[in-house]
Amino acid sequence: MLSIFPNLLTYGLAGPTLLRIVAGLIIIYSGYQLYRSLSAPKSILARIIALLEVLGGIFLVIGLFTQPVALVLILILLIQALKSKTPRWAGAIVYNKRVYLLLIVILLSLLVSGPGFLAFDLPL
Numbered sequence: 001m002l003s004i005f006p007n008l009l010t011y012g013l014a015g016p017t018l019l020r021i022v023a024g025l026i027i028i029y030s031g032y033q034l035y036r037s038l039s040a041p042k043s044i045l046a047r048i049i050a051l052l053e054v055l056g057g058i059f060l061v062i063g064l065f066t067q068p069v070a071l072v073l074i075l076i077l078l079i080q081a082l083k084s085k086t087p088r089w090a091g092a093i094v095y096n097k098r099v100y101l102l103l104i105v106i107l108l109s110l111l112v113s114g115p116g117f118l119a120f121d122l123p124l
Helices: 006-013 014-037 042-064 066-082 097-115
Strands: none
Touching: 006 097, 014 097, 042 066, 066 097
């Protein structure tokens, strides 16, 4: 198939890199907002999920274990998106269910395409 700008195909791995970094930063912020909004030790599971989000976001930003982390974060975001209750952390970026869907699609793309440039993952 012919390409209008064939020289730009050299930078094909830059797309997953940008998606990985932006999704990781959004997920770090969301997990931080969730962790900060929780009070009392009654929400241990929510604290664990918030810490998993922050840790998974950090792994995405640095490009470490990108595909397994993307799979775990897809599951976490699907569970959060399917919850019928509105979250208590209404100030978070990921409050909107459309953003959940967008992040899930980005993570599915990373699951299939890999981490891109500037990652510690090595293709096997």
